[in-house]
Amino acid sequence: MKRDLNVLIAVLVMLVVVAGCDAILGSDEEFNAGEIIKDNLKSPSSFKKLDGKVLWRGKNDFGESFVVRINYEAKNSFGVSIQDCHVVAYSNNGKQLHWNPVSSIWPCKTVGDNPNIIEGFAEGNGLGKGSLVGQSSSSTANPEVAVQQVSAKTSESSFESSFIKSWRESFVTSCNGQNAAEVRVKLCECVAEKSIQALTVDQLQDQEYALDYIKTTIVPQCQ
DSSP: HHHHHHHHHHHHHHHHHHEEEEOOOSHHHHHHHHHHHHTTTOOGGGGGGEEEEEEEEEESSSSSEEEEEEEEEEOOOOOOOOEEEEEEEEEEOOEEEEEEEESSSSEEEHHHTTTHHHHHHHHHHHHHEEEEEESSTTTTTTOOOHHHHHHHHHHHHHHHHHHHHHHHHHHHHHOSSOOOOOOHHHHHHHHHHHHHHOHHHHHHSHHHHHHIIIIIIIHHHTT
């Protein structure tokens, strides 16, 4: 058990260290999103983009920012070609791409075409000010203040629930590693569940704070 706890802490440290990733800027928004997805595949060379779409564009302190949906084909861990779809949030400064490996890549089924979730996804990844591409922004769809307030709450709620689901999946997968023993799986799931119960979405996004809290408070509870 002690060894599993040490491995878990090492994984948590790794997640903080790689909180921001950079890569050379490519030819267009869809190509760049595809490169980010490839960085997370078991067989990057097998990646083949089927189609893509820019859902949101804006600007933050790093540069231009985008939310892009990519349908693609690639080989899984067993060498079998499968079709998949992910939505990617990233920024570029004209030379490099920048994204968060923990929160910047979500399954398409989690985001869908819901403008509230798309905008929340962009906001949650620090993409700055921007707007939806090809559809009306949820915050400006109705001028009535009451409707705007309800829309904002819906957006926040949708984003938080989707973020928590994505965070849990990413954390447990990284924590378990490959061929994890049953005791390791139980430990990782325990830490994930208690972290979600104890921390807010803002606290989970603040990875340095989350790491410190998980190490000092959550891990001992799951021993």
